[in-house]
Amino acid sequence: MPDYLEEVLGACAEDDGELADYIPELASADPDRLAVALTTLDGETYAAGDADERFTVQSISKPFVYALALADRGLDAVLEAVGTEPSGDPFNEISLEDHSGRPRNPMINIGAITTHSLVGTPGCTVEERFERVRSGLSAFAGRELEVDERVFASERAHADRNLALAYMVSSRGIISEDPAVLVQEYTRQCSVVVDVRDLSAMAATLANGGLNPATGVRVLEPWVCRQVLAVMATCGMYDAAGDWLSSVGIPAKSGVAGGIMGALPGQVGLATFSPRLDGFGNSSRGVRICERLSRDMGLHLMSLP
Numbered sequence: 001m002p003d004y005l006e007e008v009l010g011a012c013a014e015d016d017g018e019l020a021d022y023i024p025e026l027a028s029a030d031p032d033r034l035a036v037a038l039t040t041l042d043g044e045t046y047a048a049g050d051a052d053e054r055f056t057v058q059s060i061s062k063p064f065v066y067a068l069a070l071a072d073r074g075l076d077a078v079l080e081a082v083g084t085e086p087s088g089d090p091f092n093e094i095s096l097e098d099h100s101g102r103p104r105n106p107m108i109n110i111g112a113i114t115t116h117s118l119v120g121t122p123g124c125t126v127e128e129r130f131e132r133v134r135s136g137l138s139a140f141a142g143r144e145l146e147v148d149e150r151v152f153a154s155e156r157a158h159a160d161r162n163l164a165l166a167y168m169v170s171s172r173g174i175i176s177e178d179p180a181v182l183v184q185e186y187t188r189q190c191s192v193v194v195d196v197r198d199l200s201a202m203a204a205t206l207a208n209g210g211l212n213p214a215t216g217v218r219v220l221e222p223w224v225c226r227q228v229l230a231v232m233a234t235c236g237m238y239d240a241a242g243d244w245l246s247s248v249g250i251p252a253k254s255g256v257a258g259g260i261m262g263a264l265p266g267q268v269g270l271a272t273f274s275p276r277l278d279g280f281g282n283s284s285r286g287v288r289i290c291e292r293l294s295r296d297m298g299l300h301l302m303s304l305p
């Protein structure tokens with residue numbers, strides 16, 4: 001398996017796209033880093049390339065925090081605040097449903113900021129809520145994850161767009177807390193540091209119905225995973241979600257630091273890292289690697305067994 005993964009990296013080495021530069025700290029990343037990892041449901045992780053390279057989870061945190069909100073508040077309460085329709089818009093768009101005023105889905109920023117507010121027991125402190133997020137992400141990964149304080153500070157200083165989104169949901173009465181504090185905490189969530197092994201273990205936990213296959217810890221109930229995977233499949237790759245579902249066919253989520261995480265239910269978790277992004281904000285080489293893995297290993301959700 002490691003030889004095969006090296007071969008895939010070699011075949012997808014050619015790069016294009018641009019580093020994310022709206023968070024200054026991300027623009028200083030080494031753009032040439034390239035890594036892939038795959039975790040089977042018997043808990044084995046295989047990796048190749050710059051697999052020890054660490055980066056911030058960014059939007060890949062969104063499906064996991066959605067999962068925690070579902071587990072903590074139940075499906076109805078979460079659906080009341082955030083919908084499940086693909087927006088067809090870029091990740092930072094003001095995408096609210098006309099009839100309900102809800103953010104369209106939890107995979108775009110406006111929905112993810114709202115989702116963060118639903119984690120933890122009602123009435124818990126901001127610190128307790130963030131600890132639930134950090135320890136929840138850690139349980140998916142199977143090791144204790146921490147925040148990159150430099151990226152956090154950098155993004156906090158350039159959060160006008162996300163603040164605008166949070167004030168928008170506040171004006172619709174969807175959140176009742178201080179939008180500025182909520183954006184700060186969402187930004188902290190995005191600044192959690194991972195590597196491709198962590199992401200593929202996190203993906204494998206989703207693919208395995210919520211049981212981390214490496215640690216044996218039950219992180220989620222199967223119904224939560226089903227809901228999260230369904231929303232990832234339709235909304236995870238932003239306005240490229242339809243192309244992705246037809247060409248790769250794996251529920252997935254990308255992040256602006258260059259990570260992609262994909263979870264094929266009952267089969268495998270996988271992750272890639274390459275910082276240059278395409279026009280949709282998805283890692284250029286990551287998309288090609290996932291296309292290749294899907295084709296080679298027959299991982300497309302819609303193909304016959």
Ligand code: GLN
Pocket residue numbers: 058059060091092109155162187190254255256257281
């Ligand atoms: N932290 C980023 C933001 O909120 C996450 C975006 C992303 O990874 N696409 O703007």
